[in-house]
Amino acid sequence: MKYSIMTYAEGDRWFNIGDYIQSLAAKQFLPQVDSYVNRECLGQYNGEISKIILNGWFTHHPETWVPSPQLEPLFVSLHINSSAADRMLSDAGIAYLKKYEPIGCRDHYTVRLLESKGIKAYFTGCLTLTLDSYAKKDSIENDGKIYIVDPLYGFPNKDRIFTNTKSLVKGIITGDILKINSANNFMSKIFAKNLLEKAEYIKQELPSNKYTEAEKFKLAEDLLKKYSTAKLIITSRIHCALPCLALGVPVIYMNGFEKEFDACRMEGLSELFHTINVNRKTKEISSNFEISGLIDENIKLVNKSDYLSLANDLKNKVENFINNN
DSSP states (O other): OOEEEEEOOOOOEEHHHHHHHHHHHTTTOOOOEEEEEGGGGGGGOOOOOOEOOHHHHSSOOOOGOOOOEEEEEEEOEEOOTTHHHHHHHSSHHHHHHHHHHEEEEEHHHHHHHHHHHHOOOEEEOOOOGGGGGGGGOOOOOOOOEEEEETTTSSOOOHHHTTSHHHHHHHHHHHGGGGGTTHHHHHHHHHHHHHHHHHHHEOSEEEETOOOOOHHHHHHHHHHHHHTTTOOOEEEHHHHHHHHHHHHHHHHHHHEOOOSHHHTTOOTTTGGGSSEEEETTTTOOEEEESSOOHHHHHHTTOOOSSSSHHHHHHHHHHHHHHHHHO
């Protein structure tokens, strides 16, 4: 049997290393990798029949859906975004998914969406919850580092507003250019100055057209190894926060998403970790865990264990798929 994993189309300026972390979550279960198939070109695959785990966000080019009949898929941790749902769930798209039902979904939004089309579906959580293979294997304490990874990255920021003339004009019209420091202002209301100054800041969006596919996978592996040694991670990236649960690294998820495009991804996931919610419009800050004053570097945080049953179920599902020839 042949085995494939997904790669991803780059944006004009950036690509998201979190996508490759998702593919590493699939890769760890495979006996070998025989081919790499771009997520946006699954329908064009014409190689030998190959098993593939279709986990993650679908898709930036819904017009290319459905996948090739030469790909034998396992659907777990599937997210169909609200921006792509109408085109992906055409008559042909529905028929394709019904062929492989029940479909394992990353979030409750996708479960409801598929069920509304008569497709059997269930909630699995994300396959990155199984990345404990990258956790530290010895008894050495963490390195004491705090990493802040793309905090509140959906807020107005320089990278988004000064991308090009069009984005600058839009930023001026909407007034976002005047809110360019809003994320930092919220962070200073939540975290102590000593924590924010001591932390190392990491971006999971990297420049396009700079790395080979092999280099992208290596970057993702190195990032997981780096995260595994941390004392604490603060992030708005789900493919940082979810792997941290598997790695046993204390993590705080910063949720500042308000648009359906973003919010629909989170149903069932944000409850798995310690989450702080930030509302740009009302300025309200809330959390699903107790906070007393500003959070400083001495915080003692233990991750929730709710994810474990999801992770174990995912492992069993994938291993059965791989072993059943």
